[in-house]
Amino acid sequence: MNWQSDANVTETILAPVLEGWYDHHKRDLPWRHTRDPYRIWLSEVILQQTRVAQGKPYYERFVAAYPTVADMARADEQSLLRLWQGLGYYSRARNLHQTARYVTEHCAGKFPDTYQELLKMKGIGAYTAAAVASFAFGERVAVVDGNVYRVLARIFGIDQDITTTTAKKTFAALAARLIERANDPATYNQAVMEFGAIQCTPVSPDCLLCPLQQYCVAYQTGRQSRLPVKAKKSPVRDRYYSYLVFRNNGRLALRERTARDIWQNLFDFYLQETDEPVTTLRDLALPDPVSGLVQQGVSTAYVVELSQLLSHQRIRAFFHLIDLPDRLLEQLPTGLNWYTMDQVNELPKPVLISNYLAREFG
DNA sequence: AAGGCGGGGGA
DNA sequence: TCCCCAGCCTT
Missing domain, CATH: 3.90.79.10 (Nucleoside Triphosphate Pyrophosphohydrolase)
Structure with a gap:
């Protein structure tokens, strides 16, 4: 038995390794220059099911049009939808407006500052609540997005169908254990997603230059292209x-x-x-x-x-x-x-x- | 638990 | 073509 493939060892080293990798490879993105929860929330909603390259210009336009949550709350929904035009999933824009008004009117303009409180807002689910709580407030709560499913499925060789409820629980529990080992929760969450976006990509991951090569079950067993497992979508x-x-x-x-x-x-x-x-x-x-x-x-x-x-x-x-x-x-x-x-x-x-x-x- | 909801980009 | 993208909401 190869000790390096032991899951317990991998759990111990993963967070610090990814944080170190992130320090050298992170992209310079506009929402990484702020700790304003409003702007972080805005960026996260824009990036739901949306690539960074597509969302970035929208983020710039939204920040210019609505510098604060109060500005967004004052806007009429039609203007907000017009600014959102082309991004898709338009319920995001409607929920954005609804939450902006709620925060402005019922929270005195102060954004909810815990995972549990964030989760109550319209359009904020488990992922976005964890992202805002960790990035803006330093809370130690793990994000689980498409990148995280892919990275963890490959590293740990998890072949459960990620669309199932049991698999989601498996990944959430694993992610929660992993972030306990992180030096900084915000950095770790950014790191694992950035790693998935840049290094551990869906197609042709850069395994030859991967710092986790020796720990990665998928690499060791040649299953990079088979993980994560995801049920096929229904026909259009x-x-x-x-x-x-x-x-x-x-x-x-x-x-x-x-x-x-x-x-x-x-x-x-x-x-x-x-x-x-x-x-x-x-x-x-x-x-x-x-x-x-x-x-x-x-x-x-x-x-x-x-x-x-x-x-x-x-x-x-x-x-x-x-x-x-x-x-x-x-x-x-x-x-x-x-x-x-x-x-x-x-x-x-x-x-x-x-x-x-x-x-x-x- | 399953299905609906946009649009774009890469292979 | 097909898959995926810093998911969430409703039924």
Whole structure:
């Protein structure tokens, strides 16, 4: 038996080794220059299921627009969603606003400063609570994110499916033991995530230069590419959207999406969803008042087709631009409102809609 | 316990 | 294509 592969030994040395590695390899990121819990929280929410490269410019814009939690609390949700546009998972933005207002109004602007209190906030789960508690307040509580699952699964050779509840408990318990050995909890949490992002990457990890090579069960058994184990995701759903883009005097008719569906609280056009793709206006079965509107309006001859790939849905969208004369305006379906192009620009919209607007009117 | 929720980037 | 990304919420 190789003593170096003993899990107890690995548990003892892991935290200090990662902290030492981090000291030499950490990236210079804007949220690492502050201990303001508001800014750390903001960065963590932005980075939920989001790569650093994608989130960084958003963080800069949010800090500039809302330097303090009180500034964010004062903002209207629509402006916040507009600033969030393109980041996805828009409930994060709505929860961000809700928590900013709660902290401002019920906590006298002072951010909750313990893991347990942070966990009560909207949009703050186990990961984000641990991140803010450790980074801003030095609390010794371990983060468990995608990086941590990968690093620990490989180092310790854990082949449990990380989507299961029992596996989550296994990893959380292990992470809790590991952070007890850390010199500094904040540094260790940053270190293990940074290590996963830079060194122990999902594909082609840099094992040859890895300081943990001798301790890593995955490396010793050649299972780097098989760990962590994760159940396959369900297949994506195909959806077909036919949009009617009503125009009048340079204004466009948009509506807010309020259904329990994708893009909640974002704006798009009159939408008819179909089970199969319908590429022409003529073949689209429209409800009575709308079909009359289309008959009497002047529709452009061409159709703009755009696709949008989400992680769980594949959307093919067909856009029909229809000019309405003034006499038909009062027949506009309820929910739709007229916006000038400047106003349209200020509305929060899905990337699909932004792409259409850029192509048709940009 | 399972499913929904964005969008982008890398292989 | 497929997978993953500093996850969280609802049912």
